Amino acid sequence: MSVLAGKEAIWRADIAIGRFFYDACIPINAVNSLYFKPILNVISAIGPGYIGPNYHQLRVNLLKDAKKEVQLLVDSYHAIWAKVGCTIMGDGWTDNRQRILINFLVYCPERISFVKSVDASDIVKNATNLFQLFDEVIEWVGPLNVVHIVTDNAANYVAVGRLISQKHKHINWSPCATHCLNLIFKDISKMDHVAELVKRASNVTIFVYNHVTLLSWLRKREGWTEILRPGATRFATTFIALKSLHDKKHDLQALVTSKFLVDSRYSKDYKSKVAVSIILDNRFWNDCLIVVNLMSPLMRLLRIVDCDERPSMGYVYEGMYRVRLGIKKLFNYNERLYKPYTEIIKQRWDQQLKKSIHSAAYWWNPCFQYDQENFCNKPNVIGGVMDVIDQKVLKGKLETMNEMKLFRDRLGSFGRELAYSSREVL
Secondary structure, eight states: OHHHHHHHHHHHHHHHHHHHHHHTTOOGGGGGSTTHHHHHHHHHHHOTTOOOOOHHIIIIIHHHHHHHHHHHHHHHHHHHHHHHOEEEEEEEEEOTTOOEEEEEEEEOSSOEEEEEEEEOTTTTTOHHHHHHHHHHHHHHHOGGGEEEEEEOOOHHHHHHHHHHHHHOTTOEEEEOHHHHHHHHHHHHHTSHHHHHHHHHHHHHHHHHHTOHHHHHHHHTSTTOOOOOOOOSSOTHHHHHHHHHHHHTHHHHHHHHTSHHHHTSGGGGSHHHHHHHHHHTOHHHHHHHHHHHHHHHHHHHHHHHHTOSSSOOHHHHHHHHHHHHHHHHHHTTTOHHHHHHHHHHHHHHIIIIIOOHHHHHHHHTOHHHHTOTTTOOOOHHHHHHHHHHHHHHOOSOHHHHHHHHHHHHTTOGGGGSHHHHHTTTTO
């Protein structure tokens, strides 16, 4: 009886929590919050009689206490910033009231910290005023603790980057790699043949999703998943959508050749006939596959730089090199075929994204440094390393050079098997 009673008590507790979630329309994934289990633990430790905070306490007193806790946590990061350095990120965006807001965040190996959000609607086009905003954050963090500033690559932010580098010689500025890659996707999507391909793919998607009965037929097929649609501002989603559509090739061809469609009224509609002709056109599918394969290296790089799991700076240089090499290989090194794509990538890379810090981060990445067969020893790589040391290392330059030699030649602690075997996971 005690076992059954225990199970019933657990069920009553679980259903009470469930009712609260359902009544308050709380997303179910809130149970994955790192704060959810501690709630249950402290309540069970108090025992019966605990009634919980009221509306006023949650809205005022406890909110103030939580804010103080967060402030103390952020303040504790100052010691980490002083020890290993940090990156300040300025993330500009427009809200639904058309205000231009800039979120300031500080990244270090421990975690990302939100600093503040500023309404920059009146000053966003003025580089001097924008610089003052960034300089305030730099002074709050501590100028000697900052090694890197990241913004988007609009002209006003480029000017801000120059002003920061003039005042703080040791601070690197670079545009957001994710933003630059997104612009590469945008440029490629504007190429005539790619734009035409995307338009034809859109016709197919609209055809499917504008006819509920056809969509219902497809959803009954084993393994069917929804066709992804491009986002309005994330141009990479255009190519994700192309791949999603290509994966549905056989299902779509089965649909348009089925008795269900042939006998239906949809088969006589002009727009439907256009969509059916596209679906049955093998050249369309071949072109989709080529473009998807072309964009795959860029997509992999985008996932790396857009990921919060580990620092991505040391992978940008290698990634851009692999992207261009992959495109050349796909076209069997036929310059006439690959050059239109590689020129777009080269232009964005050389004129906007490429910085000495990327070369230096590549050189100092053991994953690549100890892969001598594929390591790039171009003069601009070691030149970027020298630039960073010369311009950014304020003291101990000779010691830094000696450490570099130990690292490159795997001497001292760098020669240990543990250091070598962990080169790809740290």
